[in-house]
Amino acid sequence: METTIMALSIDPRVEHAPQVQTVLTKHGCIIKTRLGLHETSEDYCExxxxxxxxxxxxxxxxxxxxxxxxxxxxxxVKSMTL
Structure with missing residues (x-):
């Protein structure tokens, strides 16, 4: 079995994140690691x-x-297989 690294950009995040979460939950058995990133500070949330x-x-x-x-x-979506 191969390992795939997939990167998703979501814009606007707040609007589309619920749909993305539904898809990720559906396929959760093949997702071994998930890391979510967005810029944030006290005055700003990307x-x-x-x-x-x-x-x-x-x-x-x-x-x-x-x-x-x-x-x-x-x-x-962009992905690479190792």
């Missing part, structure tokens, strides 16, 4: 988010996850 995923799954499972994420408006 509306663009970045999620990094480490995925262990079959190629068809990974392709399905990637396509479902790409189908969410405001989401850009």
């Amino acid at each position: 509306n663009r988010g970045l999620i990094l995923l480490k995925i262990n799954g079959k190629k068809d499972e990974i392709n399905e996850l990637e396509q479902e994420l790409k189908d969410v408006e405001g989401v850009n």
